[in-house]
Amino acid sequence: MLEATRPGSCLDAAGQAISVIHLANRSLSLELRDKSNLAYAQGVSAVNVALTDPDLRYKDETLVAIWLLGQRERFAQIGHFEPQDNSAVEAHINGVLLLLHLRGEEQFTTSQGRHLYKLFLSNLQWHPLLACEEPSEQYRLLEAQIGKATLNIPDASARVSSFFRGVTKLRARIRNWLVSTSGRQSDDTLIVSYLKAGERLERKVVDWCDEPGWRPLPVAEKETRDDDTWLSRQPFCSIYFVDTEGFSQWNRYYAAKICLYAAIIDALVHHEKRDSCQKRCDLYNIQDMIHQHTLALHGIIWNYLGMMSYGFGDIDESGRSRWRSCNIAGGRNHPDASIIKEAAMMEAHPLLSYLSSLGRLAIRQKEAIDMVLNRLHQSIQY
16 A cells, blocks of 8 residues: 555655654664654644545545554654653554544445454554553444454454453453552452453363464474574474464464463452462462462463564474575574564564563563564564
8 A cells, every 4th residue: 555655645644654763763863863753743744634635534545544653653662762652652543443433334345445444453452451451432343343344254263352352351350450459458259250250261262273274383493593593592483383364363362361361460469468468368379379370471471482483484384494694793694584474573562562561571581572572673664
């Protein structure tokens, strides 16, 4: 769409805003920072003009432009050009949701319209999960129509989506409980109910992946190379997929599971602090439960990081190494940047950013997560 758009359109302006902020993130130039702010202002202005034009406001390019400006805000925070204030990002999220609603049934009549509907709903699900908020009513109404954009939803995908939604709601409940009980004794029955709710959610996704192409497969040890930073480190190169969609589905699964365990640990720690003399909650020993859930969380995160080499294109759909020699500083080999699975890795970005600030990580996990994020920021190009 960016290649086909006409010069001066709102999509062209939004694309320019993304391009300039990407360059600014790679440079210390104050001039580029000023240019990035100007390009963003021009992008916002162009979108506002399109929204006032009856012929343009519901076009695909207007919808994509609003989403791109939201991504520009995320990249600005990555480059530390702007404070970690999500209000601008949320404004663009709400704009995309509103426009998806206003576009109505006509957006389902074209393949591109259906694709954009699925793409943006998938992208917008991350904010409620990571922010411990209930999905908005507008999002739930849009999600109820996903069948119009997808002719066939595999059972595996439906089960992961249900798990994702269930975890999002449980995290919101736990967050509200933590806020409401601040400074007061917590309720044993509630903490037990959260533990049992988490167990029920996990049971629903036991053996969920029945799509052959989506199943994670082990990378053969011979495909790793001792002289390469990424392929010689097992955390990043342990599994691959025959179908790239497998990466996306497992990314969502791991995101929900990591967030579930993080929320349960927060609830247990909060309960233990508020009831320091009460070390037992029903049949659960609080300290043991914190320890068990923390160890499980560490294991889940390591498993998740094991997909990263595949996402970056180091490993192909046959489980073979794609690393190529390049003349760069230090003489190391690096993969061809053109084979990175950009859509898949951008889906991974919200979870990776969340993990980078998550407490209770295992030794070296923070370093590993930062390595992935740094490489992702350097690899994504517009």
